[in-house]
Structures are given as C-alpha cells and as structure tokens.
Amino acid sequence: MDREKRTRLQAAGWKVGSAADFLGLSPEDALLVDIRARLASALSTRRAKQQMTQAELARRIHSSQSRVAKMEAADGSVSLDLLIRSLLALGATRKDLATAIAGK
Amino acid sequence: MDREKRTRLQAAGWKVGSAADFLGLSPEDALLVDIRARLASALSTRRAKQQMTQAELARRIHSSQSRVAKMEAADGSVSLDLLIRSLLALGATRKDLATAIAGK
DNA sequence: GCATCGTATGTCAGTTTTGACATAATCGAT
DNA sequence: ATCGATTATGTCAAAACTGACATACGATGC
Numbered sequence: 480m481d482r483e484k485r486t487r488l489q490a491a492g493w494k495v496g497s498a499a500d501f502l503g504l505s506p507e508d509a510l511l512v513d514i515r516a517r518l519a520s521a522l523s524t525r526r527a528k529q530q531m532t533q534a535e536l537a538r539r540i541h542s543s544q545s546r547v548a549k550m551e552a553a554d555g556s557v558s559l560d561l562l563i564r565s566l567l568a569l570g571a572t573r574k575d576l577a578t579a580i581a582g583k
Numbered sequence: 584m585d586r587e588k589r590t591r592l593q594a595a596g597w598k599v600g601s602a603a604d605f606l607g608l609s610p611e612d613a614l615l616v617d618i619r620a621r622l623a624s625a626l627s628t629r630r631a632k633q634q635m636t637q638a639e640l641a642r643r644i645h646s647s648q649s650r651v652a653k654m655e656a657a658d659g660s661v662s663l664d665l666l667i668r669s670l671l672a673l674g675a676t677r678k679d680l681a682t683a684i685a686g687k
Numbered sequence: 688g689c690a691t692c693g694t695a696t697g698t699c700a701g702t703t704t705t706g707a708c709a710t711a712a713t714c715g716a717t
Numbered sequence: 718a719t720c721g722a723t724t725a726t727g728t729c730a731a732a733a734c735t736g737a738c739a740t741a742c743g744a745t746g747c
Contacts, residue, residue, distance in 0.1 A: 507671040514667070514677065532693060543736050548695055558704095558734065559664045563618070567611040573618065574685050581681035636723060647706050652725055662704065662734095 512553075514580055518562040519553035521579035525569045526551075540568045616657075618684055622666040623657035625683035629673045630655075644672045 504512070526536055533547040540547075542561070550557045550565060566576060608616070630640055637651040646665070654661045654669060670680060 507668065510671050510677065511668060514680070533695095534693080537736090541736085543738085544694075545696075545738080546736065548693095552695075554696095556734070558662060559667060560662050561735080563663060564611065564615060567614050573614065576618070577681035577685035580684065581678050637725095638723080641706090645706085647708085648724075649708080649726075650704095650706065652723095656725075658726090660704070665705080 515555075515557075515559065515562070516553045517579050517582065518559065518566065518576075519551050521571070521575070522562060522566055522569070523551040525566065525571065529569060531569075536565065536569070540565050619659075619661075619663065619666065620657045621683050621686065622663065622670065622680075623655050625675070625679070626666060626670055626673070627655040629670065629675065633673060635673075640669065640673070644669050 526533070532544075533551070534544040537544045537547045542565075546557065546561070547565070550562055563576065566579070571579075630637070636648075637655070638648040641648045641651045646669075650661065650665070651669070654666055667680065670683070675683075
C-alpha cells in the first residue's frame, strides 16, 4: 500500500472495515483493511470471552486502554504487529490467527 | 512483547526463526518470531515462483531492495505489516496468509 | 438526579520503522 | 579471474506508530 494513500485514508478518518472498498481502494488496500478488521474483531471477542476489560488487557501488554480501544475499532493508526501481539498475549495460537484471517 | 526485550533481541542480532526459543523468549515472543519467519519464507518462495527480483518487488511496493532482503531474512527490524503488505502485493489471498501462518 | 465503570476519541512527545543509499558478499556465465 | 546481476548488511533522516494523558460517551445501579 502506498504511504500516500494510507495517509490520505487515515486523514479522511477511515476506520470502517468490510465496507471500506466502496471508493478508490486498490484490492490490496481493501484486503489489508479487511484483515485488520478481522483481527480487531477476534481480539474483541477473545477479550470478552475472558471477561477482561480493555484496561486490564492494556496492562498485560504494557499499553494503554485507549490503544486497546483503537485496536478493537480497527483504527488505521494501529499496526498489525500490535494486534497480533495482543492476540498472542490472550493465548491465541497460530492456528487461531490463521482462522481469524482466513475467515472461519 | 516488551519493548525492552524486543530491543535486546534486536541488539543481539536475532534473525533466526524456529530455533529462536532456546533462551529466555517468552512463549509469545517465540510465536511472534516464528510467525515472522513463516511469512518471510512465504514471501521468498512466492517471489521466486513469480521470477521476480527483490529490486522489482521493492519497486512494486514502493520500498527498497535492502528492505525486501531484510524481510525475507525475517530481520527483527521489519514489521509484520510490511511483510503482509508485500505478500498481498504478490497476489496472496487471506487464505494464503492463513496457511503461511498456521503452517500448511 | 449523579456516581461508577467500561469504552471511545483526540492529541502529542518519544520511540520504532521505513526508504534510500552505500557497500559487501554470492553466484553464474564468459 | 572478471564481469554482471542478485542478494546481504549497515547506517541514518524522515515518516509512522506508540503509550500516556485528557476527556467524552454510554450503561447500570443507587
């Protein structure tokens, strides 16, 4: 993905997800947005299942509640790195990640 | 993963892969290293299969040959973001990514 | 009403990642 | 052995990401 386009998208306030390709997104861009959304949702449900608050998760991964919120909102300002690290911190396995990405 | 540990690992010149958990790596750290290695190798073989040089791939993703080399070496200085974007740029699907991560 | 708890959103300085460049190392082919 | 092409490794300013903080929003209970 072009850095320019990423920036433009972010500036425009993109956070959506599966509905994000209705305008000029290249296929790769759309896929990336999609993947981010899937990981975000996986994180959200996994955390919920463990009855953990965003603040608790934040502590566990040495981050902050606001960043966790952004992660779960699939905000364009969070990296896949952080999302994946968070999922791992909640006990996700490689297979879990794969499932989250591939879509069940 | 702790930022401190990441930094230590990087300073120590970590690039290995599956054999990287022989010392103080937490399970999550080891998993992350493992995942990076798997994506790296997927990128490498996918690029090879398309008979593309690192320089060509670099151009396509608006990056540089050196960074592509680092990606394929699973260098600790490259993000999963970039690896995944590169794979997508080579036509990988979500399913392809999932397979690469889950390990066939 | 109004607290409390969890979540969302915005901002920003500090840190990490990036592309670019230089340069070395490999590997064929001549 | 000397190209020529491809890949590896190091460095660094610029760009992106991060944690922390402030603060707002929404429930739920009192």
